[in-house]
Amino acid sequence: MSKILFKKRLSQDVYLMRLEAPLIAEEREAGQFIMLQVDNDYGERIPLTIADADKEEGSITIIFQVVGKSTDELSKMVEGDNVPTLVGPLGTPTHIENFGRVVCVGGGIGVAPLHPIAQALKNAGNHVTIIIGARNKELIILEEEMKAIADEFIVCTDDGSYGRKDLVTAPLKEECEKSPKPDLAIAIGPPVMMKFCALTTKPYDVHTLVSLNTIMVDGTGMCGGCRVDVGGVVKFVCVDGPEFDGHKVDFDNMISRLNSYKAIERKDHDCHLEKAANEKEGQL
Amino acid sequence: MSHQSPEMLAEKAKELLVEYLARYDEMKPKEKMAIPAQPMREQDPDVRNKNLEEVAIGYTMEQARVEAMRCLQCKKQQCVADCPVEIDIPEFIKHVANGDIQTAIDVIKRTSLLPAICGRVCPQEAQCQMNCTVGKGLKDVNQAVAIGRLERFVADWEREQGVVKIPDVKPETGKKVAVVGSGPAGLVVAADVRREGHDVTMYEAFHKLGGVMRYGIPEFRLPNSIIDQELDTLDKMGVKIQTNFVVGRTRKLVDLIEKDGFDAVFLGTGAGLPIFMGIEGENLVGVFSANEYLTRANLMRAYDKDFADTPIYPSKNVAVVGGGNVAMDAARMAKRLGAENVYVIYRRTENEMPARNEEIHHAKEEGIQFHFLRNPKKIFGTEDGRVKAIEVTKFELGEPDASGRRRPIAIPGSEYIMDVDTVLVSIGNGSNPLISRTTPDMKVNKWGNITVDESQKTSMNKIYAGGDIVLGAATVILAMGEGRRAAAAINKQLKEEIEAGK
Numbered sequence A: 001m002s003k004i005l006f007k008k009r010l011s012q013d014v015y016l017m018r019l020e021a022p023l024i025a026e027e028r029e030a031g032q033f034i035m036l037q038v039d040n041d042y043g044e045r046i047p048l049t050i051a052d053a054d055k056e057e058g059s060i061t062i063i064f065q066v067v068g069k070s071t072d073e074l075s076k077m078v079e080g081d082n083v084p085t086l087v088g089p090l091g092t093p094t095h096i097e098n099f100g101r102v103v104c105v106g107g108g109i110g111v112a113p114l115h116p117i118a119q120a121l122k123n124a125g126n127h128v129t130i131i132i133g134a135r136n137k138e139l140i141i142l143e144e145e146m147k148a149i150a151d152e153f154i155v156c157t158d159d160g161s162y163g164r165k166d167l168v169t170a171p172l173k174e175e176c177e178k179s180p181k182p183d184l185a186i187a188i189g190p191p192v193m194m195k196f197c198a199l200t201t202k203p204y205d206v207h208t209l210v211s212l213n214t215i216m217v218d219g220t221g222m223c224g225g226c227r228v229d230v231g232g233v234v235k236f237v238c239v240d241g242p243e244f245d246g247h248k249v250d251f252d253n254m255i256s257r258l259n260s261y262k263a264i265e266r267k268d269h270d271c272h273l274e275k276a277a278n279e280k281e282g283q284l
Numbered sequence B: 001m002s003h004q005s006p007e008m009l010a011e012k013a014k015e016l017l018v019e020y021l022a023r024y025d026e027m028k029p030k031e032k033m034a035i036p037a038q039p040m041r042e043q044d045p046d047v048r049n050k051n052l053e054e055v056a057i058g059y060t061m062e063q064a065r066v067e068a069m070r071c072l073q074c075k076k077q078q079c080v081a082d083c084p085v086e087i088d089i090p091e092f093i094k095h096v097a098n099g100d101i102q103t104a105i106d107v108i109k110r111t112s113l114l115p116a117i118c119g120r121v122c123p124q125e126a127q128c129q130m131n132c133t134v135g136k137g138l139k140d141v142n143q144a145v146a147i148g149r150l151e152r153f154v155a156d157w158e159r160e161q162g163v164v165k166i167p168d169v170k171p172e173t174g175k176k177v178a179v180v181g182s183g184p185a186g187l188v189v190a191a192d193v194r195r196e197g198h199d200v201t202m203y204e205a206f207h208k209l210g211g212v213m214r215y216g217i218p219e220f221r222l223p224n225s226i227i228d229q230e231l232d233t234l235d236k237m238g239v240k241i242q243t244n245f246v247v248g249r250t251r252k253l254v255d256l257i258e259k260d261g262f263d264a265v266f267l268g269t270g271a272g273l274p275i276f277m278g279i280e281g282e283n284l285v286g287v288f289s290a291n292e293y294l295t296r297a298n299l300m301r302a303y304d305k306d307f308a309d310t311p312i313y314p315s316k317n318v319a320v321v322g323g324g325n326v327a328m329d330a331a332r333m334a335k336r337l338g339a340e341n342v343y344v345i346y347r348r349t350e351n352e353m354p355a356r357n358e359e360i361h362h363a364k365e366e367g368i369q370f371h372f373l374r375n376p377k378k379i380f381g382t383e384d385g386r387v388k389a390i391e392v393t394k395f396e397l398g399e400p401d402a403s404g405r406r407r408p409i410a411i412p413g414s415e416y417i418m419d420v421d422t423v424l425v426s427i428g429n430g431s432n433p434l435i436s437r438t439t440p441d442m443k444v445n446k447w448g449n450i451t452v453d454e455s456q457k458t459s460m461n462k463i464y465a466g467g468d469i470v471l472g473a474a475t476v477i478l479a480m481g482e483g484r485r486a487a488a489a490i491n492k493q494l495k496e497e498i499e500a501g502k
């Protein structure tokens, strides 16, 4: 059980929460995630990246977008409520060293997991260029925090409502063309964005890490639901990842696997809403 | 045999008991062997394959006593020798025959801690019942004394009386022991170590306790209420429980000793990492490990479609690959979740199947279709990446291999295609990598299983291990046996420390 210490709405359906979790705060490293459940009996286990941690307060920060029933319910919880199941830190931490020049690309909510990694890379002495992007201005998150870390900072929006009117791949390509080329690129965001970031850096042979957000059940290597094809080898994202060489990941397969339950989830979701509506009617 | 109604079986046993009681004391072995074996009372196959309730309903008192009367009370107790924890089988059965169930349970509990569970899931036909004199005499292992069913009856009786005895706990010693994992191995260690008065904390990665017994073995075979009962006993004994705690991640293994002051640690983290076949199409949507499918259905309650948030893949035609208990559970669960056709694809023949006989029998009754001597070659997908068919190769049995089983050999050109929308892979597990990856000093073998000495001690001081993490995917009773051995070693270590004034 973990108490919600602080909650803030970052954009239309993106929320930030600080949760009481002293042990996780102590052990976690950049790149790791937690799994949580909003209901111990019927809730599903959802993975969320640890965006930040405060050892003194004994808390971790998560940032999530409302995309389904569990995140919707989580977003409705308030400060002082308890999240019944919270487990972590899971996954292999990001390998941090002084690579030299690093480009960090964050798309939409992906900026949240990117933040601790960019911070750690900066602390290790890297020259850090940060590119963040979103569909529109309203969906840009953590701009100030990222700007504070970056040696160079670029914001793009798809519709041009803020910063450059571009996809993140455009400035990424420019960075690759500069001399010397980047020693490392890290891209975190929607699968399609990561796929195209990897395709962008490939011709320049810039090593590119991506952080995968597959479906998970246990998060400890027991079920294989999180598996992805990396260079023809099956890898389990929860224990082998979440970070992999973006040039080797089979993104198309990963994207179709992410949609495994799309049809059902929609239906379930409606069905729950229907039920709620019926209950209301019954009360009248 | 067609399904016999539970009521009829109960009535029949009542009559038989009256008849045999009158002359039990004078009965010769031959007469005892003529007593009809008592069938388990079961739900009708066509009803149960649509519900999650336990398939086997259990013996009545009369059935149990009649079945117990079949035991010959042999001098050379083959059944005891074949039981991994050496339960005094003829002794407990004698008390059942006499109707003294309390004494019977006391006898079992001298050596076994989880009889309600073992009675349900042990592979009896390969253990205690394998060489039973009665089965041998009748030339059919299925005619052996039904030791497992009797064990289950006795344990259920105790639970239903509400008189489950909480083991005595000795005065606190001040020593602290961490138990990692709450499967059968961990449960047994927690109980045995706590009994000696040591302070025990059990850590579990999941939000619910019980290990595979909770997330793998389905409700229709092992109801959760039975696991809850065992956990309740541990709770009453004062075992502390910490769920949502992944040792190696939430806390490093060595930190449990160095920072948290534990005097000993037991690792019962079970098998992990499901093995896939490595064939084309295995990452298509609709291919699952049996572990994932069963975890969704059991632990995450996806069978309860109206309430659970965790979805389960909707299937019409399902191929289950493998021949063990896990494959049987996955197949029968798929049927219960609404699949029309469930095919089990197994490389060898029925004789070689590692699953319990009873499960194979139940699966057939429930309409699962078996395709023996077949192996998948390739899985075909639709344009949007979903399973639409599976190609299988036919096999024949060749010469016996090292294990003595006849080796299956592929028949060239025998491939054919079956239309399926779901493939459940159940060909075994690797070992749970979390502890070894986060604990560089821990010695493991080439399959990643933790290596231990004969007292279950690992290569690291004060750290013991047992169950599937040591044996590879094995059984509940073997996990329990290893747990008992580890607990004895831990208790010995702590006793010596206390005596030395440490």
Ligand SMILES: Cc1cc2nc3c(=O)[nH]c(=O)nc-3n(C[C@H](O)[C@H](O)[C@H](O)COP(=O)(O)OP(=O)(O)OC[C@H]3O[C@@H](n4cnc5c(N)ncnc54)[C@H](O)[C@@H]3O)c2cc1C
Pocket (backbone or CB within 6 Å): A220, B121, B122, B123, B180, B181, B182, B183, B184, B185, B186, B203, B204, B205, B206, B210, B211, B212, B213, B216, B217, B218, B245, B246, B247, B248, B268, B269, B270, B271, B294, B325, B326, B329, B356, B432, B434, B435, B466, B467, B468, B469, B473, B474, B475, B476, B477, B479
């Ligand atoms: C579907 C299925 C059906 C089966 N049917 C039978 C049967 O009929 N008969 C039979 O005898 N056997 C059966 N088995 C096998 C049997 O269940 C196992 O052999 C037995 O449960 C092993 O016990 P264990 O205590 O070693 O581990 P497990 O039961 O696997 O328990 C290990 C526990 O440790 C937890 N854990 C793992 N890592 C960590 C960590 N780092 N920190 C904290 N906790 C951790 C896990 O979450 C799990 O709860 C079946 C197995 C399956 C999967």
Ligand code: SF4
Pocket (backbone or CB within 6 Å): B070, B071, B072, B073, B074, B077, B078, B079, B080, B089, B090, B131, B132, B133, B134, B145, B147
């Ligand atoms: S071998 Fe069979 S008949 Fe003999 S004591 Fe054991 S259970 Fe009874």
Ligand code: FES
Pocket (backbone or CB within 6 Å): A215, A216, A217, A218, A219, A220, A221, A222, A223, A224, A225, A226, A227, A236, A237, A238, A239
């Ligand atoms: S989530 Fe189950 S193995 Fe990764």
